Amino acid sequence: MTIDPKDGPADVGGVRDDTGDLRLGLVRAMMWAAVGLIVLIRLLSARQAELPWSSALVAMAPYPPMLGLLAGPRRPLVRITLLISLVLLYALPFAIVGVRWQWLPWPLAVAALCALPGRVGWPLFALILAVTDVAGMRSGQDALTALTWMYKTANDGLIVFGLYALAVMVAHLHATRGELARLQVLGERRRLGGELQIIVGTRLRVLGRQLALAASDEPDAAPGVVHDRLGAAVDTARLALADIREAAGAYRSPEPEPSAISAPLDSPRLARLTLAAIYTFNALIQVVTALYDYHQPWTMLILIPLIAGSGVVLLRPSRRQVVLLTLLLVPTALPLGYAIWELGFLGEMWPFLLGVVLTSVRRPLSWIFVGVATVLYVSLFFYPPPVPNLAGMAADVVSLLILTWVTYSLIRLSGLVAVLQRARRDLAREALVRERSRVARDLHDVLSFSLWSVALQGELCQQLVESDPEHAREQLAQLPELAERALAELDAVANSSTVLRTDEEVDTARIVLETAGILPTMTVHVDTLPAGLDAALAVALREAVTNVVRHSQARHCTITIASTDGLVRLRVVNDGVREAPAPADGSQRRGTGLAGLAERTGGRVTAGPLAEGRFELVAEFAAAAVGAS
Numbered sequence: 001m002t003i004d005p006k007d008g009p010a011d012v013g014g015v016r017d018d019t020g021d022l023r024l025g026l027v028r029a030m031m032w033a034a035v036g037l038i039v040l041i042r043l044l045s046a047r048q049a050e051l052p053w054s055s056a057l058v059a060m061a062p063y064p065p066m067l068g069l070l071a072g073p074r075r076p077l078v079r080i081t082l083l084i085s086l087v088l089l090y091a092l093p094f095a096i097v098g099v100r101w102q103w104l105p106w107p108l109a110v111a112a113l114c115a116l117p118g119r120v121g122w123p124l125f126a127l128i129l130a131v132t133d134v135a136g137m138r139s140g141q142d143a144l145t146a147l148t149w150m151y152k153t154a155n156d157g158l159i160v161f162g163l164y165a166l167a168v169m170v171a172h173l174h175a176t177r178g179e180l181a182r183l184q185v186l187g188e189r190r191r192l193g194g195e196l197q198i199i200v201g202t203r204l205r206v207l208g209r210q211l212a213l214a215a216s217d218e219p220d221a222a223p224g225v226v227h228d229r230l231g232a233a234v235d236t237a238r239l240a241l242a243d244i245r246e247a248a249g250a251y252r253s254p255e256p257e258p259s260a261i262s263a264p265l266d267s268p269r270l271a272r273l274t275l276a277a278i279y280t281f282n283a284l285i286q287v288v289t290a291l292y293d294y295h296q297p298w299t300m301l302i303l304i305p306l307i308a309g310s311g312v313v314l315l316r317p318s319r320r321q322v323v324l325l326t327l328l329l330v331p332t333a334l335p336l337g338y339a340i341w342e343l344g345f346l347g348e349m350w351p352f353l354l355g356v357v358l359t360s361v362r363r364p365l366s367w368i369f370v371g372v373a374t375v376l377y378v379s380l381f382f383y384p385p386p387v388p389n390l391a392g393m394a395a396d397v398v399s400l401l402i403l404t405w406v407t408y409s410l411i412r413l414s415g416l417v418a419v420l421q422r423a424r425r426d427l428a429r430e431a432l433v434r435e436r437s438r439v440a441r442d443l444h445d446v447l448s449f450s451l452w453s454v455a456l457q458g459e460l461c462q463q464l465v466e467s468d469p470e471h472a473r474e475q476l477a478q479l480p481e482l483a484e485r486a487l488a489e490l491d492a493v494a495n496s497s498t499v500l501r502t503d504e505e506v507d508t509a510r511i512v513l514e515t516a517g518i519l520p521t522m523t524v525h526v527d528t529l530p531a532g533l534d535a536a537l538a539v540a541l542r543e544a545v546t547n548v549v550r551h552s553q554a555r556h557c558t559i560t561i562a563s564t565d566g567l568v569r570l571r572v573v574n575d576g577v578r579e580a581p582a583p584a585d586g587s588q589r590r591g592t593g594l595a596g597l598a599e600r601t602g603g604r605v606t607a608g609p610l611a612e613g614r615f616e617l618v619a620e621f622a623a624a625a626v627g628a629s
Contacts, residue, residue, distance in 0.1 A: 027170050030409045031163035035070065037402035038106070038156050039063060044395035058096050061089040066107040069115045070164060079115060086111050104149060105132055109157025114164045129154050144292040148285060155281040159406050162274035166410070169270065181424075181431035188432050192251070192439050193494030199247055200447070201490055203240040207233055207454070208483040214461075215476045223466045230465065230476070234458040241451050244443050251440035275410040276315055279352055282403065283307045286345040299342040306332055306346060314352050322360050325353040334376055347380045351400050355407025374400065435496075442493040445539045446500065449546060450486040453508070454479060456549065457515045475515070500538035502529065502561070509545045513557055516549045518574070521558045526568060533621055536603065537561070537568060540619040544572040552576035552615065570619040577615045 039060070046056035065086040069079065090108060105128055112124040132153050136146030214229035290303060306328055313324045329346050330353070337344030350373055357369050377400055381393050457475055464472035506524055513520040529537065541559070548557050554576030561570050603621040610616050 027163075027167045027409075030405065031070070031160065031167050034159055034163050034402055034406055034409075035067070037398055037405070038159065041395050041398050041402070042104070044398065048389060048395065055093075055096065059093040061092050062086050062107045065089060066110055069111055070160070083111060083115060104153050104156070106153045106156035106160075109153055110160045110164075113157055113161035125154075125157065128157075144288055148288055148292075151281050151285045151288070155278060155285070158274060158278050158281065159402070162271070162278065162406065162410055165270055165274070181427040184428040185431045185435045188435050189494065189496065192436070193491075196247065196439075196490060196494050199243050200240055201487065203236055203243060204451075204483065204487045204490060207236045207240065208480060208487065210236060211454075211458075211476075211479045211483050215473075215480055223469065226472075226476075227462055227465050230458050230462045233479070234455050234462070237451050237455040237458065241448055241455070244448050244451065248440040248443040248448075251436040251443075271410045272315060275407065276311070278403075278406065278410075279311050279314060279349075282349065282352075283311065286348050290342040290345050294342055296342065299340055302340065303342050303345065306343075307349065310346075310349060310352070314356065322353075322356055325356060329353050330373075330376075333380065337380070344380055347377055350377055351403030352407050354400075354404040355409075355411060358404070358408045359411045370404070438496065439493060445542065447486060447489050447493055449542045450482060450489055452546065453512050453515075454482045454486065456512065457482070460515050478511075500535045500542075502526070502534050502538045502541065505538040505541045506559075506561075509541055509559065512545055512549060518548065518554050518576075519556045521556070523558075523560045523562075526561055526563045529563075529568065533568060536621055537570060537619075540570050540603075540605070540621075541572075544570065544617050544619070547617070548572065548574045548576070566622060568621050570617075572617045573610070573614055575612070575614050577609055577613045 042060070043056055046059060051059075065082040068082045069086070086107060090105060109125055109128050112121045112128060115121075116124065129150050133146050133150040136149045137143060141149070210229060210233035214226055214233060286307070287300065287304065290299070291297065310325055310328045313321055313328065329349055332343045333345075333347040333350070337346070354370050354373055357366050360366075361369065374397070378393070378397065381396065457479060461472045461476045461479070464475065503524075506522060510520050510522060541561075544559075545557075548554055552574050554574035557572065557574040559570075559572050561568070563569070603619060605617070605619045607615070607617040
């Protein structure tokens, strides 16, 4: 594990981290709290062994580099330096204190699991445990005591590793929640781009060839031939428009296809496996201790099945988990432990029950349960004998707290990983919906207008080709360029690089209105606009001109664009009202057109009839509301 657990933003793509109280900062806090409690237990053990505090502090010499490794420095040289320092400082206490402070190389176990890759760390972890056992026996301890030291080393190392690994996992999931969405959007963009090239691009290329042929300077091309060629091009343009409308409608579907969400996700299995390993090592410690203290192997026939059954219940969560664990662990320790002393060791397994209670039972009932259990746990120190001293009792209580904390953390964090997995999928799904909606909107706002302009001018040229050939030739010369522009816009729509400019749309609007036989009057007084506002205004102008040409009998159209006090206003008035249309105030329809534009940009669009058969449309945008995007 070499990922920095500090990585990972709280917000991804503007989406707030909604994983409840168990956020990344609290995950790290759990890890540091566990480390602190283990250090406290080691201090209490030194006090119980009647070591002077100076010797205990010397024995803690390897802790600072271990904490530095857990903090996650990113430079390899720093990590290597900390590892070397940890190994050297771990050997220092032996020269000063000897082996009286318990030979527990848990900082080395933590470093092996947390600072090294798994293929190196796990074999090294196993080697550390084996050396711990051998070194314990060579230092004069009996086999059971040396084995207990090995179990405690493994237990402490796994506790810290479990929380560290989960912090890394949660940080990774936080950092990559948006990554899945980005990958899905890129894949969807490529897919839609290819689809649009097949559906629309083919027609646009055919349209370009047809217009180029109609505009060619063939001396023998009769007006009728040019008329027919233009008719074929106009038909192709209208077919392309129909394809665009159909594609845009399909892309506005509320949910993408299920197959679009297919990226593999991390599994919370690591949390369950770590909890199983910690439980197993603690169970072995209790079995070994019971054998060492009472020398009655036959009692293992009762103790081991109870411990094994509790482990199965712990690792297979259900609604009855709390009840079953309580029945297995509490009555057997108290009061049956008074009859068979070895069963009293089941009290040492209570932290796993308390962790489940804190996870599954609502507060304050869970806290009451934990408080009562802690009092009963302390009572176990006085029977059966021997009664430990105060330091030993304190160490055992702290051990209860840390194991309860770790059990709660691993169970709770396993659920948190699942929550973050769902968050990644939800973000990806929302991103795909937004991307498809964007493509549909751009097809409507950008490409359909260009094709509609080609069809309109093509029809005009058809009408003029016999009556006014020179004017028709002038108009016809512009059409191949418009077709090329439409093809470029198709690529821009697929690649999310569409950029509209108001000044270009003003010129296009004049040409379209004149082509439709409408006299335009253009008044434009605006300074340089932010990119987002410029694009919104250009789309509004396109939509307004489209409505004038397609839905009115206008002979004159006045377009005014002005900016005052941070507000940009587009006003379009025509004199060709057919009927009083519904007001476009953003409340009648949503998603496309002027109402949809106002909804997306925070602008305001109003429309309605005026006196003398005129119709007015006003679109207003605040520069601060439409960002420079």
